[in-house]
Amino acid sequence: MPQALEGSQAIAQAVALCRPEVVAAYPITPQTHIVENIAKLVADGKLNCEMVSVESEFSAASVVLGAVAAGSRAYTASASQGILLMAEVLYNIAGLRIPAVMTCANRAVAAPLSIWNDQQDSMAVRDAGWIQLYCADNQEAVDTTIQAFRIAERCELPVMVCMDGFTLTHTLEPLEVPSQEQVDGFLPPFSFARTLDPRSPISVGTLVDPNYYSEARHSHHHALLRAQEEIIAAADDWGQLSGRHYGGLLQVDGPEDARLGILTLGSVLGTLADAREEYPEAPAAKLIKLRSFRPFPVEALQQACAGLSDLIVLERALSPGGGGIVGAEVRAALSELPDAPRVHNFAVGLGGRDVPLDIYPRLLAAAQSSGPTRFAIFDAELDRLPEGDR
Amino acid sequence: MSTVSETTIPIAELRRSQLRFRGLEAGHRACQGCGQALAARLVTEAAGPDVMIANATGCLEIFTTPWPQSAWRLPWMHSLFENTGALASGMEAALKAQGKSTKVLAFGGDGGTFDIGFQALSGMLERGHNVLYVCYDNEAYMNTGIQRSSSTPHAAVTTTSPSGKARMGKRHLKKDIISIIAAHHIPYAATASAAYPSDIRKKVRRALAIEGPTFLLIHSPCPLGWGHDGSQTVEVARLAVQCGLFPLIELERGELTSVMPLRSARPVKDYLKPQQRFRHLFQDDTRAAQELEHLQALADHNIEVYGLRGTNADPLDSDGADTVRRGGMRWA
Ligand SMILES: Cc1ncc(C[n+]2csc(CCOP(=O)(O)OP(=O)(O)O)c2C)c(N)n1
Ligand code: SF4
Numbered sequence A: 001m002p003q004a005l006e007g008s009q010a011i012a013q014a015v016a017l018c019r020p021e022v023v024a025a026y027p028i029t030p031q032t033h034i035v036e037n038i039a040k041l042v043a044d045g046k047l048n049c050e051m052v053s054v055e056s057e058f059s060a061a062s063v064v065l066g067a068v069a070a071g072s073r074a075y076t077a078s079a080s081q082g083i084l085l086m087a088e089v090l091y092n093i094a095g096l097r098i099p100a101v102m103t104c105a106n107r108a109v110a111a112p113l114s115i116w117n118d119q120q121d122s123m124a125v126r127d128a129g130w131i132q133l134y135c136a137d138n139q140e141a142v143d144t145t146i147q148a149f150r151i152a153e154r155c156e157l158p159v160m161v162c163m164d165g166f167t168l169t170h171t172l173e174p175l176e177v178p179s180q181e182q183v184d185g186f187l188p189p190f191s192f193a194r195t196l197d198p199r200s201p202i203s204v205g206t207l208v209d210p211n212y213y214s215e216a217r218h219s220h221h222h223a224l225l226r227a228q229e230e231i232i233a234a235a236d237d238w239g240q241l242s243g244r245h246y247g248g249l250l251q252v253d254g255p256e257d258a259r260l261g262i263l264t265l266g267s268v269l270g271t272l273a274d275a276r277e278e279y280p281e282a283p284a285a286k287l288i289k290l291r292s293f294r295p296f297p298v299e300a301l302q303q304a305c306a307g308l309s310d311l312i313v314l315e316r317a318l319s320p321g322g323g324g325i326v327g328a329e330v331r332a333a334l335s336e337l338p339d340a341p342r343v344h345n346f347a348v349g350l351g352g353r354d355v356p357l358d359i360y361p362r363l364l365a366a367a368q369s370s371g372p373t374r375f376a377i378f379d380a381e382l383d384r385l386p387e388g389d390r
Numbered sequence B: 001m002s003t004v005s006e007t008t009i010p011i012a013e014l015r016r017s018q019l020r021f022r023g024l025e026a027g028h029r030a031c032q033g034c035g036q037a038l039a040a041r042l043v044t045e046a047a048g049p050d051v052m053i054a055n056a057t058g059c060l061e062i063f064t065t066p067w068p069q070s071a072w073r074l075p076w077m078h079s080l081f082e083n084t085g086a087l088a089s090g091m092e093a094a095l096k097a098q099g100k101s102t103k104v105l106a107f108g109g110d111g112g113t114f115d116i117g118f119q120a121l122s123g124m125l126e127r128g129h130n131v132l133y134v135c136y137d138n139e140a141y142m143n144t145g146i147q148r149s150s151s152t153p154h155a156a157v158t159t160t161s162p163s164g165k166a167r168m169g170k171r172h173l174k175k176d177i178i179s180i181i182a183a184h185h186i187p188y189a190a191t192a193s194a195a196y197p198s199d200i201r202k203k204v205r206r207a208l209a210i211e212g213p214t215f216l217l218i219h220s221p222c223p224l225g226w227g228h229d230g231s232q233t234v235e236v237a238r239l240a241v242q243c244g245l246f247p248l249i250e251l252e253r254g255e256l257t258s259v260m261p262l263r264s265a266r267p268v269k270d271y272l273k274p275q276q277r278f279r280h281l282f283q284d285d286t287r288a289a290q291e292l293e294h295l296q297a298l299a300d301h302n303i304e305v306y307g308l309r310g311t312n313a314d315p316l317d318s319d320g321a322d323t324v325r326r327g328g329m330r331w332a
């Protein structure tokens, strides 16, 4: 039966259903409600786990690392400045192939200081070697969290579940919280082959000289590429169990023969889907939800975009001086196609700027009227800037 | 050293096959006479096989684990330079959740402990994790080539605190870390020295018998960084204690509970003289003379505040303790 839950509360319940033995917590808006809710579940005796309230995000990630290495399922969550403070540990967790799971409640990164949603934080650590899954709504975030533990543990890779701050974390929606039986049937008890154990002592995190380093990096890269199969399998198996499926690596929605497409990640998808109904006279377009950004699903993307003449890539982050982050990767992937669509790359909704429904027809018009846009912040009002900055 | 092992060795078997349990094997790549290598061996010997180690980046981590080799016979993990307190916290939380009694040891250098890893350590102590944190204090960032840390003594020369016309080595005092640690009111904090093996054993066993956070600061000479002969490590470490510059003390819940008495305090000059890092203090120069006086005053101050002056010859004082037979003390 659906319950009305705030996104963060639902995530806390999903995490609890996965029976973590250690949860590390440090507050930052808009992630805070998640760990607060977990702390309450622990206090109420509904979740039996070691709740470690640390003195920084740097330590939160390190506690999770130590806990998994010592043989326990472990979880943490953060956002924005917290993700950046964790960055060094995030690389370390991934390089050591530690199956940890965390939530990133996506928020802009200062400066300028903003507590509101965009995806600069998780994008800043995209090369850390974590699996990154982006969720379009709270039900998907709940279900993806459960899938994340299974993916992590099967692949020996950490998984970051990304959900838009406020837009999802603070929104009350009716959703299904899975039953404990469902989750137990899907996610076996934690087991990790490289656990630290006095009965069979191993050394972890040793110095690797140039003679071995490239091979270690190759195997990490390939583990991520191979993880695509587990991401799909987890989505399918969970789909069978729960009746809910969000696509594995990505999801395509819209008329088969549409020549226009919009690709995006996260909650903007909901806005675009609503707008498509609001503006029936707008040209037909496919909506492509990129669910897995790491691994980057090149083949799936090529299939999804075959036959398109124009693809708009919408993202909520940028690489200043470079341009769009997702856009650049999509372009590179599609460049292998014989009739690659033109790619129009825009950032929208940075630092929590509202993305209104009427952005949809305006985007489609922009894609049709001119040549490809290499990159622009679509909703920046340039006339508010001094002449020299436009 | 052996190749990183995958085989399972029962703990009882380990105990039987060796007269003394060795957590850290010979054959690692430390410099000859490395005080830290000696101290880490003593600590792991005393701790026994039912432990796991979180090790900060630094010399100890580097010289023991060049992939695919490892000198450790214990479950051992290195993550980063500044997160060891938190890494150990996570291990301990996991073991607690699993209902296991394996003790977590955290190892860090002075840089990883006094400076960059201090916040994570403070958090670990405040949260009361059941971890023994051991700091191997060689008074500089040795692994990166002898740079000053907040543990470097006043006037010592490092590559980032050189002496010259305008400077006499490090301008600031050695951080009083043990007081800061004790101010967390943890059950047990102590200082020890690579020159006093039986004292190290006693303190490790005491710490391990306690449920909760404990801390051990071990003065560990670095022949390379201090500029003394590798054969002089134990002698140099002993002189640091005997002159009062490195007092051996124990603190419980923040209160001083015991000290190793000095039979007769040696002049600090005797300690400084064999070390190149203090060579500039022995020039004919009024500034050098002043610095020597200053260092002597620091030692005198320690002797005063910790009440280090012994009365009679005590078998456990700074002249007697190192003659105690190996493994002779039974505390825990
Ligand atoms: C964040 C970070 N900064 C700097 C370094 C470089 N680094 C590695 S070991 C080390 C010095 C270690 O000094 P200490 O903790 O005293 O241990 P020692 O080598 O002296 O035993 C430094 C500066 C690092 N690994 N990580
Ligand atoms: S540099 Fe110093 S601390 Fe490092 S291995 Fe050599 S003697 Fe030991």
Ligand SMILES: [Mg+2]
Binding pocket: B109, B110, B111, B136, B137, B138, B139, B140, B141, B142
């Ligand atoms: Mg050092």
